[in-house]
Every structure is written in structure tokens, then in C-alpha cells.
Amino acid sequence: MAEVLLIEDEAVIRKALQRLLARNGYGVCEADSLEQAAERWQLDGFDLVLADLRLPGEPGTAAIERTSAPVIIMTSYASVPSAVEAMRQGAVDYVAKPFDHDELLLAVERALKEHRLQRQNAALKAHVERDYPVHGIVGDCQPMQQVFERIYKVAPTDTSVLILGESGTGKELVARALHERSERHEGPLMAVNCAAIPESLIEAELFGHERGAFTGAVGARSGLVESADGGTLFLDEIGELPHQAQGRLLRVLQEGEIRRVGSTSARRVDIRLIAATHRDLKALVAAGQFREDLFFRIDVMEIRLPPLRERRPDIPELARFLLQKTCQRLNRAQLALSDEAIEAMQRYDWPGNVREMENTIERAVILSEGATITPEMLGMPAAAGPEPPPAEGGPEPVRQDLSLEEYFRQYVLTYQDRMTETALARGLGISRKALWEKRQRHGIPRPGSGGGGRSG
Numbered sequence: 478m479a480e481v482l483l484i485e486d487e488a489v490i491r492k493a494l495q496r497l498l499a500r501n502g503y504g505v506c507e508a509d510s511l512e513q514a515a516e517r518w519q520l521d522g523f524d525l526v527l528a529d530l531r532l533p534g535e536p537g538t539a540a541i542e543r544t545s546a547p548v549i550i551m552t553s554y555a556s557v558p559s560a561v562e563a564m565r566q567g568a569v570d571y572v573a574k575p576f577d578h579d580e581l582l583l584a585v586e587r588a589l590k591e592h593r594l595q596r597q598n599a600a601l602k603a604h605v606e607r608d609y610p611v612h613g614i615v616g617d618c619q620p621m622q623q624v625f626e627r628i629y630k631v632a633p634t635d636t637s638v639l640i641l642g643e644s645g646t647g648k649e650l651v652a653r654a655l656h657e658r659s660e661r662h663e664g665p666l667m668a669v670n671c672a673a674i675p676e677s678l679i680e681a682e683l684f685g686h687e688r689g690a691f692t693g694a695v696g697a698r699s700g701l702v703e704s705a706d707g708g709t710l711f712l713d714e715i716g717e718l719p720h721q722a723q724g725r726l727l728r729v730l731q732e733g734e735i736r737r738v739g740s741t742s743a744r745r746v747d748i749r750l751i752a753a754t755h756r757d758l759k760a761l762v763a764a765g766q767f768r769e770d771l772f773f774r775i776d777v778m779e780i781r782l783p784p785l786r787e788r789r790p791d792i793p794e795l796a797r798f799l800l801q802k803t804c805q806r807l808n809r810a811q812l813a814l815s816d817e818a819i820e821a822m823q824r825y826d827w828p829g830n831v832r833e834m835e836n837t838i839e840r841a842v843i844l845s846e847g848a849t850i851t852p853e854m855l856g857m858p859a860a861a862g863p864e865p866p867p868a869e870g871g872p873e874p875v876r877q878d879l880s881l882e883e884y885f886r887q888y889v890l891t892y893q894d895r896m897t898e899t900a901l902a903r904g905l906g907i908s909r910k911a912l913w914e915k916r917q918r919h920g921i922p923r924p925g926s927g928g929g930g931r932s933g
């Protein structure tokens with residue numbers, strides 16, 4: 478039963494309200510002023526406070542600060558503007574006198590329901606944060622604990638951060654976590670992959686350009702660095718930044734100023750830089766390919782992400798997390814990973830790291846027809862499994878980083894001469910019927926239907 482504190486100085490109205498609420502299953506405590514209520518009870522101990530705006534002594538709105546329960550303010554018609562003011566101060570609702578009983582009960586019900594939901598959400602959020610110390614980053618092993626610790630410490634500062642790690646280890650995820658936990662979290666996060674922009678365009682893309690600054694530049698345009706003003710600039714693969722662009726970036730970091738390509742004047746920008754690379758920047762400096770002064774500017778704080786093969790104990794948890802995420806994204810019922818699948822994943826070296834695992838799981842989810850994902854569906858050998866990859870001397874196992882369609886094609890073409898249709902289908906984690914359909918769709922007929930493969 479929800480407990481309501483009713484604060485109303487007019488005895489007739491208070492009694493009528495008390496009866497109405499009690500009839501509808503609420504427990505009610507009454508007071509004629511805030512002072513009296515505070516003397517008698519802990520204001521925090523109620524599920525809801527229903528207070529008149531005009532009371533002897535403090536107004537009803539003063540209750541808002543003294544309780545974590547939702548507060549509904551009651552007011553007469555004449556003072557609707559002050560009711561609006563009450564909402565601004567944090568009341569969850571207001572009801573105008575004289576009351577319509579149904580309306581009042583509806584307001585009470587709604588306030589209680591919303592408060593319950595808020596509390597549930599807060600509990601859920603706390604649970605998620607407890608499970609994964611930094612939102613959305615799974616990892617319990619010692620090296621990942623160190624990563625989380627660094628994130629906590631460095632995120633709230635304005636220090637430049639250099640994230641190091643092989644491709645697919647989660648560098649962008651860490652950059653996002655740093656931004657979200659910084660004072661700049663309400664500002665933009667601009668993520669730029671320096672390796673993905675052609676060298677001839679990168680300066681203009683990053684720093685903007687003036688009208689006619691180079692062939693093809695029709696109008697003036699601001700760059701990505703300017704768009705990050707007030708927020709965070711994440712430069713992925715910073716080792717790929719051409720020399721001239723390195724100079725411009727240094728100026729932004731040193732002087733807080735940006736000069737567009739083709740412009741003589743500078744504009745002020747306020748950015749925090751997070752950079753990432755899978756390359757050895759010190760070696761690039763030694764080889765004269767990366768400016769030493771820029772290196773020292775960005776290498777203030779390092780966060781090193783270990784490759785997945787060095788955090789094998791985290792693989793089961795990570796695989797389940799990615800499977801759940803993928804099923805949700807693809808609108809599929811939740812699937813499970815068999816014990817053998819988990820073991821196979823723990824044995825594998827994951828050269829493409831977490832991204833490769835994510836792709837492998839996504840492919841298995843799309844191909845799967847049952848509720849459990851087996852090692853074969855992941856394209857991995859079970860410990861003692863008879864299925865591919867085949868015996869020594871046979872063809873190379875099919876690569877894991879292919880698109881779904883290409884993986885199917887390669888798998889079938891690689892193994893169809895040495896495997897029955899049943900074994901092929903099992904290896905792909907699909908039924909024989911689905912294999913036949915896919916063969917039709919992808920234009921890879923069974924060798925038996927025109928060639929000499931085995932049937933099964």
C-alpha cells in the first residue's frame with residue numbers, strides 16, 4: 478500500500494481528501510502545515526506528498542527539497558501561475574481546486590508510477606555499472622582493470638590521451654568512455670579515422686578551408702576539428718596523419734587556434750584530443766615520419782589495450798555480451814553459446830580482436846536456426862570434433878573476417894569436394910534444406926548435380 482502525506486490547512490478539504498484516498502487503497506497521514514508534518518514524521522518515509530501551496534508558515538513547495546518522494550501541489554484557480562512555478566521548482570504535478578476526484582486520483586497514480594519507474598531505472602543502471610565498471614566495456618582481467626582505473630582517473634581532466642592497441646581491441650570504445658565521463662560530455666565527440674581520408678583531402682577535412690583554397694573547393698567550409706569545439710576530438714590512426722597536417726594539429730593543441738586551409742586568420746577552438754594508433758609512434762618519430770613535438774603533446778597519458786588473446790579469461794563473458802547485443806540488434810530471440818563454442822573461442826587467437834569476435838557471432842546468429850550456437854556455426858573446430866577445418870594437408874580453414882555471403886561461398890567451395898551435404902550443412906550450422914536454398918540463391922549448385930561431389 479502506498480503511503481501518502483497530505484498537508485492541507487483547511488480541515489474540511491483535508492478530511493474529504495483523506496477519505497477519497499483511503500477509499501482507493503492509499504495509507505494517509507495528515508498535517509495542517511509543513512512544520513507539523515516535519516515534527517511528526519520523516520518526510521522521506523512517504524511514497525508521495527500531496528501539499529497545498531498556501532499553508533500557514535512555509536508554502537507547500539518547501540516540501541520538495543525535504544523529501545525524495547514526488548510532490549504534488551494543490552492550488553486554487555486563482556494561482557495557476559504559481560502552480561507553474563511550483564512545477565519549475567520540482568513538483569511532479571499540480572491539481573487545481575476544486576478537485577475533480579477522478580483527476581486527482583489519476584494524478585496520484587501517475588506520480589507514483591513514474592517514481593517507481595525512475596527508481597527501477599536507477600537500480601538497473603547501478604546494476605549495469607556494477608557489472609561493467611565502464612559502461613559497455615566488458616573485462617575483468619587484470620590488464621582491463623588497469624584500463625578502467627586509467628579511464629576513471631584521466632577522464633575528468635583535460636589531458637590529451639593516447640590509446641594504444643591492435644585493431645579491433647576497443648580503442649574507440651575507450652575514447653567514448655573518456656568523453657562520456659568528462660566535463661565535456663554535453664559537447665560533441667568527433668571521431669575521425671585518419672587512415673580513412675585520402676591524403677590530399679585530410680587537411681581540408683580536419684581544419685576546414687576558405688573559398689577557392691584548392692581545386693574543387695567551391696565555398697568556405699569548417700573542418701572536423703572546429704566541429705569538436707567545446708567537446709572531444711578523437712583521432713583514430715593518428716600515425717597516418719600527413720606531415721603538414723601534423724603541424725596544423727600541433728598549433729591547435731599549443732595555441733588553441735585553428736587556421737583553415739587558405740586562410741591567413743585564425744579562430745579559437747577549445748578541444749580535448751584523444752588519439753589512437755596501432756602503430757609504434759616512437760618508431761615513427763625515429764624514422765622521421767611523425768613530428769616529435771606533436772608526439773610529446775599527445776603522449777601525456779597512455780592507455781594500452783591488450784589484444785584479445787592476452788585476455789582469454791574474459792572471452793566467455795565478452796562472447797555472451799556480444800551475443801546478447803547482436804540478438805537484440807537483429808531482433809532475434811536470445812540464443813545461447815554451447816560450452817564447446819565457448820571453449821573453441823577461448824582457444825582461438827582472434828587476430829582481429831573483439832571486432833572479429835563480434836563479426837563471427839553476428840554471422841552465427843544470422844545463420845543459426847536453433848537456440849544454441851555450436852563451434853561449427855562459429856566456423857571453429859570443436860575440441861574433438863570430426864568436422865572442419867580438415868586434416869593436415871587439406872585446404873586452409875576459411876577466414877573469419879569475411880562477409881556472411883563470402884564466408885558461405887568460401888566454406889562451400891572449400892569443403893564440398895570432401896564433405897557430404899549433411900556435414901557441410903552441420904558445419905555451417907544450418908539445415909540441409911537451408912543449404913540447398915542458399916546454394917540456389919548464391920548460384921553454387923551441388924557438384925553432384927553437374928559435377929562429381931559426394932552426396933550425404
Ligand SMILES: Nc1ncnc2c1ncn2[C@@H]1O[C@H](COP(=O)(O)OP(=O)(O)OP(=O)(O)O)[C@@H](O)[C@H]1O
Pocket residue numbers: 613614615616642643644645646647648649650651713755795798831832835
Ligand atoms: N571490452 C569490450 N567490451 C565490449 N565490446 C567491445 C569491447 N572491446 C571492443 N568492443 C566492440 O568491438 C568493436 C570494435 O571496437 P573498436 O571500434 O572500439 O576498436 P578499435 O580498437 O577502435 O578498432 P580500430 O583500430 O580497427 O578502429 C566495437 O563494436 C566495440 O563495441
